[in-house]
Amino acid sequence: MIRLRRSLFITFFSSNSAMAMQFGVTLVLSRLLTPAEVGIFSITAVFIGISHTFRDFGVTSYLQQEKDLTHQKIRSAIGLLITTSWIIAAFIYFASDYVAAYFGQPGIGAVMRVMSISFTLLPFASLFYALLSREHQAGKQAIVNLLSTIAYAITCIALASLGFSYMALAWANVANIAVSILTYIPLRPNGISLMPSFRGWRNPIKFGGGSIIGSLFEDIYISIPDLVLGKLNGPHSAGLYSRANGLVGIFLQIAGPTVTYNALPYIARNYHALAPLGAMLAKSTSYLTGLAWPAYILIAVFAEEIIGLLYGKSWIEAAPLVVFICSASAARIGYILCQPALTAIGKPYLFAISTSIGIIARLILIYMMGAKDILTLALALCIADLLTTPVAALLMARYLGYSIRMSAAAHIPSVKVSVFCFMIAFMLKILLPSEWPEILVLPLIGISMGSTWLIGILYFKHPLVDEIPSLLKRIFPQRLALRISQFIKTGKANA
Template structure:
């Protein structure tokens, strides 16, 4: 097993353990909190996420990872600038908490914003140290830190919800998780000198941060804009429904994209430095991602009703049509996780910002207009905006890779066949559940097995490149298994 495969394995263990905790905690919290309470939490989370995304890129993970020669002075400068901005933003957020709550007509937002501001003071420390671990491909250490943090979030959130803390339960859970993550990262890294203040290389940090933070902030804002628009125009119950639908739609990101994200940037930058053909790397990655993302989202769309009933309960059945629409819309984002790392690798972060400014403002206007028509209209709007954003990003990326449209579409043909095969298996089980032939639990488990079989058959029938990677991963796990199992004494 090579270093990249080993990193993927550790990252997968980290993300999948966190996903299990997330699924369990969400199922429990969905039965303890009403959609309106989830809506308040979703708006607070959206506001703080957008703000954090803006300042974290000034010396954040992407800057530290893409830097070819990383000196101690560079690390200290990056941390100092990030922490100074986060302190200023936290103070501004505290001062404006009351104004924001009045803007949305919800007094409870003020308290949530005040508590969430505490996270902004911890993010520069945990973000800097996590970036250094990622740069060194130490994903085993990161897995332990993240698992401890996510366990804390789940336990504190559920415990406080049981004690009737309402929407504040997951907010306090997030703060507690950030504190645990920061403490364990500090204990693991131990070299606290990298966190000493310095501005020796501030020009380089700011030069990268101006473009990178713009890309990050506008994309994060777009992701959370529907919830903010719905909260302002409709009500917080609509926000709660939309946020639950988004969470189910984004399970693929938690299963696959978030596993690969920590590895994609350092790996692409390393390959670029070694003189690799980035077009070949990009097309290979597109083939692999589409062969997993498309079948997965199609399965979620077809089986949305059984999944919602078993996971969230009958009180959340209104999210089923939203989930189906959003899954279909998100099919366009199969290559999204590759776009920014490739722009960074070719030294064109500015183009990433330009493409975002071209595609996102019209998309935001469309979302704003749809918000007046209801939550389903907001979801349906994504069927237009997400393909448009993907097309603009690929248009700006193609010249740097000498990528022709025909090459791009040929890379997707086999994945399309695999997706249709998977969908046929899932649809058959959905019909049996709808007619009452199979109950929910048996039907969902049967659908998983049948869809997985059809997916594998599609890979074999098309001789998809993903098969080779699956064989290599299986061989690597087989090699590691004897080391993980306890040895038996020789008699």
């Protein structure tokens, strides 16, 4: 448990340092690139994301959850990764012109050809990532994230400034992966051979066959907005939706790497040790919703102010979309561990049930509502997500011992805190003068909402309160941390 907490702590701060740099890049690019240029890359990213599913073939997850991981199994895994990745790289390269012609955007083809280079490099990065995460080697992973993100930022901003347009994003991704591999080499676990083996594929293929279905459906599920908007409305609308979705996704960019890096191997170890998973998932749900829901409320209520300050007035059309995306994300966040948990117990294919129903619901709602404009599409997707979220809850109840009653109980503390936060946010929205500049309003809102959230978790005794002592010990000397913790819990400090 101590090792896991340390890994969580390191992953949180390293991933957020990387996220802060990437966010800074986004702010700069918002002034250098138009929504249409961003939209071209977003549409291309859909096909790259789906291709990643076939490239990885579930091997990364297999390496993290395999109980008895031998050197031969590792060699077999790298052999399978190289084979699938290079085949997909060739497919992306030769299919680029056909995809570009379908959307009527030659730039899509150019981005795909550059991104195919990444697929020739990814097998080695994936192998090292899986082995380090399996052992919770977050410190080494932090070094890789830092250096690769710096390479991404420098490449992206430099090329965009020189007029490379959306191609700057493509080449920045190649630079990111190349630097990752160079950094991984001296940090890789001892005794790991990079010599691939082309035998012994049975176990990773058996596992990957189930994993690939769930991952593929998840990629399609996520890709629907970009595919529909890119075809019906063009790259401008796709770029606006991408920016709105990126703004809402800030929370997952902050907390997501911490959760996903540690969740699968940790749950797998508890499952192999026959430990019950329900209580662990309930605690995680309370933590995630307790942090995410107030953040979504803040973003939804003040979307126009945030977008205006961060991205500029040319992106203000994205503000109305944020409310719908926040609502759908809030419903799904409590069950974000469904996929890694099912993968950890060796049943990755089960998650395909949830995502396939979600895909069908999204397509039906888009068709029924005639969602040809961006706002109607966002509403249709929101309704579909709200209607299909219970599927993940039922899967977790059936296979993970996380009952509906446990799930409801885990959500209730966060509901109380979120209602309190919404009331304060709504009051601030009404009371703050509209003529005040965003650069003055947003810091005031941030301080007010941060204080509101802290008061809420303390007053309603949210489970997050239990983590305050651990956090304080990492910030303050031990004796001072104990006094502060005692004061927070009882209102009195020990002498």
